[in-house]
Amino acid sequence: MDFANFLIQLLNSVQYGLLLFMLAAGLTLIFGIMGVVNLAHGSFYMIGAYLAWYFTSLLGSLTLAIVLGTLLAVAFGWLLEWLLFRHFYHRDHLDQVLLTFGLIYIFEEMRSIFWGDDVHAVQVPELLNWSIPLTDTLSYPVYRLVMSAVCIVLAIGLYLLISKTRLGMKIRAGAFNRDMTESLGVNIRLIHGVVFALGVGLAAIAGVIASPIASVYPGMGSSVLIMCFVVVVIGGIGSVRGALVAALLVGLVDTFGKVLVPQIAGMAVYMLMALVLLYKPEGLFKQ
Amino acid sequence: MNTRRLVLTRGAALIGAASTGLVLPSWAQAQGSKLRVGLMLPFTGTFAQPGIAIENGFRLALAQNGDKLGGREIEFFKVDDESNPAKGVENATRLVQRDKVDVLVGTVHSGVQMGIHKVARESGVLNLIPNAGVHIATRAQCAPNVFRTSFTNAQPTLALGKAMVEKGHKKAVWITWSYAAGDEAFEGFEQSYKAAGGEIVKKLALPFPNVEFQALLTEIASIKPDAVACFFAGGGAAKFLRDYHAAGLSKSIPLYGSGFLTEGVLDAAGDAANGVLTTLHYSDSLDTPRNKQFRLEYAKAFKLQPDVYAVQGYDAGLLLVKGANAVKGDINNKQALYAALRSAEIDSPRGKWKMSPSHNPIQDIYLRRVENRENKVIGIAGKAIADPATGCRMA
Numbered sequence: 001m002d003f004a005n006f007l008i009q010l011l012n013s014v015q016y017g018l019l020l021f022m023l024a025a026g027l028t029l030i031f032g033i034m035g036v037v038n039l040a041h042g043s044f045y046m047i048g049a050y051l052a053w054y055f056t057s058l059l060g061s062l063t064l065a066i067v068l069g070t071l072l073a074v075a076f077g078w079l080l081e082w083l084l085f086r087h088f089y090h091r092d093h094l095d096q097v098l099l100t101f102g103l104i105y106i107f108e109e110m111r112s113i114f115w116g117d118d119v120h121a122v123q124v125p126e127l128l129n130w131s132i133p134l135t136d137t138l139s140y141p142v143y144r145l146v147m148s149a150v151c152i153v154l155a156i157g158l159y160l161l162i163s164k165t166r167l168g169m170k171i172r173a174g175a176f177n178r179d180m181t182e183s184l185g186v187n188i189r190l191i192h193g194v195v196f197a198l199g200v201g202l203a204a205i206a207g208v209i210a211s212p213i214a215s216v217y218p219g220m221g222s223s224v225l226i227m228c229f230v231v232v233v234i235g236g237i238g239s240v241r242g243a244l245v246a247a248l249l250v251g252l253v254d255t256f257g258k259v260l261v262p263q264i265a266g267m268a269v270y271m272l273m274a275l276v277l278l279y280k281p282e283g284l285f286k287q
Numbered sequence: 288m289n290t291r292r293l294v295l296t297r298g299a300a301l302i303g304a305a306s307t308g309l310v311l312p313s314w315a316q317a318q319g320s321k322l323r324v325g326l327m328l329p330f331t332g333t334f335a336q337p338g339i340a341i342e343n344g345f346r347l348a349l350a351q352n353g354d355k356l357g358g359r360e361i362e363f364f365k366v367d368d369e370s371n372p373a374k375g376v377e378n379a380t381r382l383v384q385r386d387k388v389d390v391l392v393g394t395v396h397s398g399v400q401m402g403i404h405k406v407a408r409e410s411g412v413l414n415l416i417p418n419a420g421v422h423i424a425t426r427a428q429c430a431p432n433v434f435r436t437s438f439t440n441a442q443p444t445l446a447l448g449k450a451m452v453e454k455g456h457k458k459a460v461w462i463t464w465s466y467a468a469g470d471e472a473f474e475g476f477e478q479s480y481k482a483a484g485g486e487i488v489k490k491l492a493l494p495f496p497n498v499e500f501q502a503l504l505t506e507i508a509s510i511k512p513d514a515v516a517c518f519f520a521g522g523g524a525a526k527f528l529r530d531y532h533a534a535g536l537s538k539s540i541p542l543y544g545s546g547f548l549t550e551g552v553l554d555a556a557g558d559a560a561n562g563v564l565t566t567l568h569y570s571d572s573l574d575t576p577r578n579k580q581f582r583l584e585y586a587k588a589f590k591l592q593p594d595v596y597a598v599q600g601y602d603a604g605l606l607l608v609k610g611a612n613a614v615k616g617d618i619n620n621k622q623a624l625y626a627a628l629r630s631a632e633i634d635s636p637r638g639k640w641k642m643s644p645s646h647n648p649i650q651d652i653y654l655r656r657v658e659n660r661e662n663k664v665i666g667i668a669g670k671a672i673a674d675p676a677t678g679c680r681m682a
Binding site: 013074118120131138139215217218223266 | 529
């Protein structure tokens with residue numbers, strides 16, 4: 001493998017890793033702070049992607065679709081938290097698993113009713129539809145760079161929100177000791193709503209921005225959810241920092257696995273997970 | 288009416304009914320009732336389009352025979368198989384056991400086909416496969432009552448290798464989804480490409496139905512092979528064509544594929560598909576009087592343009608007409624029926640073809656090039672290509 005190829009594959013890995021991080025961060029936040037196992041997290045990714053396709057075909061602009069799709073998905077997440085999830089914070093994990101497992105089927109069925117079972121393609125916006133040539137045959141698509149940039153901005157934003165703001169302080173406090181925080185006058189209900197909508201929003205944005213490169217198809221949520229769980233397990237449950245490191249690691253292993261040993265492309269990531277679990281059963285960054 | 292008389296009359300009626308059945312020749316029995324045809328196809332979901340095209344084609348062939356099979360009227364039973372392999376056995380059993388169909392036509396999805404196959408082998412009901420290319424159905428598990436009018440997954444690629452080498456492309460990268468159909472298509476490519484003197488420098492694969500091709504396209508660009516050969520279909524195929532073009536590869540490395548790469552996706556792929564070469568047993572643009580006549584009649588009947596699936600359904604209809612006519616509608620005369628189906632020569636819109644000993648078409652495979660959103664036939668890539676039928680022993 002020559003240097004230019006290696007460099008591009010590295011970029012591919014980072015880009016895939018950052019996308020996974022967007023999803024895994026929401027999953028691990030919701031679990032770490034509210035203790036909810038949310039199997040339906042992948043569905044928000046799917047909903048984001050379908051909204052992007054729907055609005056792009058309706059309005060002809062991906063930029064507009066990104067804004068509208070994200071807003072709608074976040075609103076939907078908030079509504080869902082208010083209607084359903086808040087009643088399940090104190091319930092057994094098994095109840096939560098059953099609830100969210102059921103939600104996967106409901107979302108898939110709704111998707112089927114509203115948008116059908118076809119595979120759709122979302123066009124990359126004209127402005128970003130070009131590549132940067134690196135050698136005579138190798139080039140890197142600009143859209144993927146922009147995508148990675150968006151993910152990095154959101155990741156930094158998330159870090160600042162949680163570690164530097166008052167709201168972040170309350171979130172952390174609430175996760176640490178809910179009753180104590182509540183007795184200090186913090187509106188935990190609101191905090192939970194915010195965190196949930198944040199998690200859903202991240203998954204939906206991931207779906208929206210990934211739609212031009214990953215295409216839009218039924219069941220796309222389930223396949224990505226499995227990868228998310230792998231990331232969360234490797235990174236350590238509840239750790240956002242762990243999720244970032246693990247997502248990048250998974251991106252590397254998956255991309256280079258596909259290229260160097262295509263025979264085991266489907267397995268490479270799980271082998272990594274098994275390896276990590278063997279030496280660090282709690283994940284790389286235990287909370 | 289007292290009880291004794293009741294018993295007597297009923298008994299007499301019963302004996303009478305039974306004896307009519309016993310004394311009448313079997314062909315007369317057959318003439319009396321309708322021939323029951325079960326259509327087990329996807330009518331919703333991803334494969335709805337092929338399912339509908341197959342039914343249309345099939346019905347067109349029967350309509351051209353006066354809507355009769357061997358002189359008998361036809362009664363249809365339809366099941367939407369939803370392309371769901373989990374329900375394959377259940378749906379096929381319903382048609383065979385409850386609806387008592389004489390022939391089961393289906394299906395598109397190879398996984399569902401395996402369910403039908405199990406039921407067909409166990410019940411002995413005649414099964415015509417109008418699409419699913421899964422190898423085993425006409426290889427190790429071939430059966431006297433199972434006939435395919437479409438292709439095996441390796442058949443189009445069995446003609447691909449020679450065409451590529453003849454164009455001077457001796458070093459190729461192969462790329463597909465790692466699943467059964469991809470593996471089976473590769474088998475045909477590997478055999479034909481090596482036999483023609485080509486070398487497969489790398490075999491790339493990604494999990495089905497993953498469409499994140501970027502890492503693999505980068506790898507192809509860095510290997511710089513003479514050409515790329517692939518197997519993709521449906522939405523993923525359109526995505527692959529667009530990504531291949533967007534990565535700048537279409538300018539420097541010619542793309543070849545099994546014909547399903549460019550079937551039904553040319554609008555979605557747009558200009559990205561221009562110049563792509565594929566091999567398949569049919570093309571819309573096939574310039575023969577037979578094809579033009581078929582396309583005209585199909586368009587008139589359904590207000591739709593036919594495709595490869597419609598042709599396969601149509602041929603299933605033509606085949607059934609031949610078989611039923613040969614036994615004058617007595618579909619239970621299995622020896623004669625199977626003999627007729629086996630020896631049938633079908634005058635298809637794709638060109639004349641014959642049934643192989645393992646019940647799969649021996650057919651010409653065309654070389655097509657995409658030009659302005661159309662698969663233009665530029666030659667015959669393989670004359671009378673037959674599936675190797677490895678392991679088939681007809682009972």
